[in-house]
Amino acid sequence: VRRFTDQAYVRTRLAIMGTKLLSREEFAKLVAMSLDELSAASRFDTISGESNAARLITFERTLMQTWLDELSALLRPLKGSARRLLTHWASRYEVLNIKALVRGKIGQLPNEEIEKTLFRLPGFLSLNHDQLLNTDNVVELLRQLQKTPYQRLATQALRRYEERPDPFLLDATLDQQFYGELIDRAHHLSGTDRAEILALIGRIVDGHNLVWSLRYRYNYGLQASEVLYLAIDGGRALDRSRLQEMLHADTLAEALGHLPDGVPGHGEMPRQIPLIEATMRNELFAYATRAMRHSPSALTSVLSYLVLRYSGINQLYTIVHARVYGLSDELLHEALDPLHEEAA
Amino acid sequence: MRAGIDMRHITLTLMRDDLPRASLVLAELEAFAPDERPLLESELPEIPGTAFRARMRRAWGHLDRLASVLGELPDTAPDKPRALLSREQLIEIDRWLAEAWQHCSPCEDGLHRLEDEFRDLRHLEQSLNDFADLDVDLSRLQGGKGLLDIRIGSIPADNLDRLSEVLALSQHLILNVSGEGEALRIVIAGTQQTAEILDRVLLAAAYQALTIPESFDDNPDALRAELQTRRSDLEQQCAQWRSRMAGWLKLNGEQLRQAKQLLEAAEPYVHLHGAARSRGSLAALQGWIPGSRLDAVESALQKNLSQPFLLQSRSPRSDEMHLVPVPVKTRGILKPFSLLVQQYGVPRFGEFDPTILFAVTFAGMFGMMFGDVGHGAVIVITGILLRRRLHSFTYLFALAGASAMLFGWLYGSVFGVEHWLHPLWIAPMSDPIYMLTVALGWGVAFLTLGSAIAIVNRLLSGDQAGAFFGPGGVLPLILYFALLGGLVNLAQGNDFPIVATAVIAITLTILIAHQWHSSDAPYGERIMITIIETYEIINGYATSSLSFLRVAAFSLNHVALSLAVFTLADTMDTVGHWIVIVLGNLFVIVLEGFIVAIQTLRLEYYEGFSRYFYGDGKPFKPLRVGRTQTY
Numbered sequence: 007v008r009r010f011t012d013q014a015y016v017r018t019r020l021a022i023m024g025t026k027l028l029s030r031e032e033f034a035k036l037v038a039m040s041l042d043e044l045s046a047a048s049r050f051d052t053i054s055g056e057s058n059a060a061r062l063i064t065f066e067r068t069l070m071q072t073w074l075d076e077l078s079a080l081l082r083p084l085k086g087s088a089r090r091l092l093t094h095w096a097s098r099y100e101v102l103n104i105k106a107l108v109r110g111k112i113g114q115l116p117n118e119e120i121e122k123t124l125f126r127l128p129g130f131l132s133l134n135h136d137q138l139l140n141t142d143n144v145v146e147l148l149r150q151l152q153k154t155p156y157q158r159l160a161t162q163a164l165r166r167y168e169e170r171p172d173p174f175l176l177d178a179t180l181d182q183q184f185y186g187e188l189i190d191r192a193h194h195l196s197g198t199d200r201a202e203i204l205a206l207i208g209r210i211v212d213g214h215n216l217v218w219s220l221r222y223r224y225n226y227g228l229q230a231s232e233v234l235y236l237a238i239d240g241g242r243a244l245d246r247s248r249l250q251e252m253l254h255a256d257t258l259a260e261a262l263g264h265l266p267d268g269v270p271g272h273g274e275m276p277r278q279i280p281l282i283e284a285t286m287r288n289e290l291f292a293y294a295t296r297a298m299r300h301s302p303s304a305l306t307s308v309l310s311y312l313v314l315r316y317s318g319i320n321q322l323y324t325i326v327h328a329r330v331y332g333l334s335d336e337l338l339h340e341a342l343d344p345l346h347e348e349a350a
Numbered sequence: 351m352r353a354g355i356d357m358r359h360i361t362l363t364l365m366r367d368d369l370p371r372a373s374l375v376l377a378e379l380e381a382f383a384p385d386e387r388p389l390l391e392s393e394l395p396e397i398p399g400t401a402f403r404a405r406m407r408r409a410w411g412h413l414d415r416l417a418s419v420l421g422e423l424p425d426t427a428p429d430k431p432r433a434l435l436s437r438e439q440l441i442e443i444d445r446w447l448a449e450a451w452q453h454c455s456p457c458e459d460g461l462h463r464l465e466d467e468f469r470d471l472r473h474l475e476q477s478l479n480d481f482a483d484l485d486v487d488l489s490r491l492q493g494g495k496g497l498l499d500i501r502i503g504s505i506p507a508d509n510l511d512r513l514s515e516v517l518a519l520s521q522h523l524i525l526n527v528s529g530e531g532e533a534l535r536i537v538i539a540g541t542q543q544t545a546e547i548l549d550r551v552l553l554a555a556a557y558q559a560l561t562i563p564e565s566f567d568d569n570p571d572a573l574r575a576e577l578q579t580r581r582s583d584l585e586q587q588c589a590q591w592r593s594r595m596a597g598w599l600k601l602n603g604e605q606l607r608q609a610k611q612l613l614e615a616a617e618p619y620v621h622l623h624g625a626a627r628s629r630g631s632l633a634a635l636q637g638w639i640p641g642s643r644l645d646a647v648e649s650a651l652q653k654n655l656s657q658p659f660l661l662q663s664r665s666p667r668s669d670e671m672h673l674v675p676v677p678v679k680t681r682g683i684l685k686p687f688s689l690l691v692q693q694y695g696v697p698r699f700g701e702f703d704p705t706i707l708f709a710v711t712f713a714g715m716f717g718m719m720f721g722d723v724g725h726g727a728v729i730v731i732t733g734i735l736l737r738r739r740l741h742s743f744t745y746l747f748a749l750a751g752a753s754a755m756l757f758g759w760l761y762g763s764v765f766g767v768e769h770w771l772h773p774l775w776i777a778p779m780s781d782p783i784y785m786l787t788v789a790l791g792w793g794v795a796f797l798t799l800g801s802a803i804a805i806v807n808r809l810l811s812g813d814q815a816g817a818f819f820g821p822g823g824v825l826p827l828i829l830y831f832a833l834l835g836g837l838v839n840l841a842q843g844n845d846f847p848i849v850a851t852a853v854i855a856i857t858l859t860i861l862i863a864h865q866w867h868s869s870d871a872p873y874g875e876r877i878m879i880t881i882i883e884t885y886e887i888i889n890g891y892a893t894s895s896l897s898f899l900r901v902a903a904f905s906l907n908h909v910a911l912s913l914a915v916f917t918l919a920d921t922m923d924t925v926g927h928w929i930v931i932v933l934g935n936l937f938v939i940v941l942e943g944f945i946v947a948i949q950t951l952r953l954e955y956y957e958g959f960s961r962y963f964y965g966d967g968k969p970f971k972p973l974r975v976g977r978t979q980t981y
Binding site: 247 | 404407408410411412414415455462506508509512513515516517519532546547548550551553554555556558869870871872875878879882883
């Protein structure tokens with residue numbers, strides 16, 4: 007009975023929260039609004055600050071906080087492995103903070119500048135950003151990180167960085183560890199939850215692997231074996247041997263010819279990496295929308311909702327940001343929907 | 351009983367120069383929580399201390415890093431009057447700490463380098479052991495020989511599977527894996543043609559090559575001696591770095607201590623953030639204060655501030671109820687119960703504070719489930735004996751034990767023996783049905799009390815719909831009573847009363863209508879929400895009432911367990927008899943006592959708190975001296 011009521015609670019919550027997801031048409035309406043109308047609609051007008059830049063930072067944090075509050079509400083009836091999986095998903099934003107810190111330290115930015123790019127996260131994600139900020143360089147930052155729950159990750163990143171200080175190698179290490187842990191937690195689930203959540207995560211990993219493998223191989227000129235090593239395990243259609251087939255091709259166009267059938271957009275994949283990224287993202291969102299409504303696993307519906315909601319929040323922020331700084335409609339449309347712009 | 355009801359909002363208007371002193375005075379009293387809302391923004395647009403805060407942060411950064419190299423820094427003297435930190439002093443301290451870090455950071459680097467060298471040495475020694483049985487010259491293996499490319503090194507254990515898979519794809523093999531834990535030692539073989547590719551993959555896999563000395567082809571004993579010499583060298587270097595650090599600390603410890611003390615004294619000022627505002631030489635500070643501390647705060651400010659000030663206070667307005675912080679009980683007999691309440695949540699401002707009710711009902715239910723004079727006395731004595739470890743939880747042990755003793759007296763049970771004392775009330779096993787009925791009655795009373803508190807709480811917070819229609823509200827309570835009355839009648843062999851049927855029908859209809867109207871979901875989902883929410887209300891009362899049967903069940907269980915111990919003891923000789931009696935009683939006290947405590951807590955949290963306690967209040971976190979908050 008408890009399991010039934012918990013599932014009912016989650017579904018009911020999702021049904022109510024689902025109404026907050028904006029459709030393409032609703033976003034188009036927001037884009038067409040004047041700054042005043044947009045500020046009122048997005049509640050940007052309720053945010054005070056010394057400057058627009060400061061207001062935008064607060065706005066972004068408010069949106070992020072909304073997302074985290076919703077996550078907390080959905081976490082409430084979940085227990086055990088399901089709860090651990092979603093909590094780990096939230097730590098994605100801690101990983102993004104670590105990446106921002108590393109990039110800031112490599113670029114030798116002042117701490118105040120780096121701090122502006124960090125998410126303010128809730129208690130259960132408890133990295134002490136102050137200690138990490140107060141470091142002189144990346145090596146010291148990673149040594150500080152070794153004293154946190156990210157110790158294993160930091161040790162590996164430190165070894166790699168000392169050998170060759172490439173920021174992308176660190177990024178790849180962080181992503182590998184994050185998704186590795188996520189998939190490991192998904193394997194601890196049982197029955198329908200496991201199969202359904204792995205299908206969703208597999209699609210997320212496929213998108214990540216495809217885009218980054220192509221970037222590493224054809225933009226950065228890395229060797230195929232090295233790219234294969236940096237790929238994340240747990241993809242749905244793009245396992246390592248499939249990736250190997252692709253990456254042995256000499257050109258991007260040739261590589262895309264080896265895309266397996268299961269990859270969305272197969273046969274009509276664009277030839278530029280940002281557009282490939284947008285295609286994979288759109289396909290993922292279409293899948294997540296279906297999974298949110300129809301998946302027999304409530305946990306998968308929740309994760310799908312969180313993925314979609316986060317994307318919606320990002321788009322809203324992008325629109326407000328563009329309008330506050332007076333960016334052109336063309337640039338805004340390109341940022342929101344590069345595929346549509348390319349077709350136009 | 352209403353949480354934080356005497357909280358006041360204060361505005362302290364003063365001269366800007368006095369702001370640091372005022373913040374220190376307020377922090378020493380621990381009676382003021384800053385309110386950062388921009389209420390005074392139009393009159394006082396500036397937030398003072400922004401540059402000071404940035405400099406403080408930098409200075410703490412240096413100090414933290416020094417502490418990570420030097421170990422615990424000398425403690426500040428608690429009895430010494432706290433001096434205020436001026437801007438000039440802060441600049442000077444920051445500069446000095448930066449220089450100190452410049453002096454000490456090579457030591458930190460040196461120690462890290464030595465750590466790496468120790469690790470390599472350890473791997474080398476282990477590799478020597480790994481290959482001890484093979485007649486192979488390792489120094490010849492390392493690097494390229496002809497067409498063959500062989501590597502010996504270590505990788506993190508997590509990376510082994512992925513590396514094996516990728517190496518197989520690039521015509522390399524892992525020949526040997528040894529070691530355990532986080533790092534594994536491996537030997538890789540491949541062709542020279544693909545050596546460059548291998549380098550890059552190994553880099554991505556965080557591989558570390560082992561540098562094998564030329565003398566590795568020497569005899570094993572000479573080699574071991576050489577490695578031992580290297581180890582001694584490293585230990586000596588380590589000791590040198592540490593002694594250098596200790597020397598520096600001896601010379602500069604006092605200055606470091608003073609710097610830390612001054613920074614700590616300035617912490618309250620920098621943590622005011624937007625709660626302090628200024629314009630020119632005028633400043634204002636706003637926040638929350640318990641009404642009972644208002645006089646003490648005013649007189650302390652009068653004593654310490656050199657220039658005039660104005661302290662205004664008011665009650666919280668209705669639109670800021672959700673922002674008022676609530677002090678939690680941190681002293682006395684209620685402290686452990688307050689901590690357990692906080693595990694669930696902090697009472698909202700003006701909400702019924704459940705701590706006292708929780709303490710009384712917790713002790714009562716524990717006693718009823720675990721009623722035994724002897725076992726209760728053991729719990730009291732254990733609490734007293736372990737008071738240094740248990741701290742405030744000694745009270746919880748004492749109260750729970752005393753309650754168990756009281757119920758033991760009512761049940762006539764001493765260490766499970768039921769003929770030493772005449773029961774003042776009833777021996778549970780003599781009439782289990784009566785015990786279950788009492789437990790159910792207690793559950794109904796507990797749930798009714800919980801619902802009544804929930805209704806009052808919701809009315810106080812302006813949630814009238816919740817008070818009437820929400821779970822535990824007026825209508826669900828009427829529905830519950832009608833159902834209960836009908837079922838009692840049925841149990842007594844009568845018909846289900848028509849009045850009860852009518853009341854159930856009316857309340858259900860109203861509840862369904864309310865659920866329908868309060869949802870704005872699409873049609874299909876609205877039906878689902880209405881059915882589930884209404885079902886939840888009825889199901890919630892039914893399952894919660896039955897949940898209290900465990901109170902009687904555990905009192906019966908206690909007697910049954912004791913009987914089992916005595917039956918087992920009776921099968922033994924004299925010595926065995928007493929051993930079984932003592933161990934059996936210990937088993938009952940530890941295991942059953944623990945289970946009963948958890949069950950009581952469960953009843954409190956799930957059947958009590960979830961019904962009437964919002965628990966989403968803000969805890970009162972007063973400004974304190976010292977480094978208690980992050981920036």
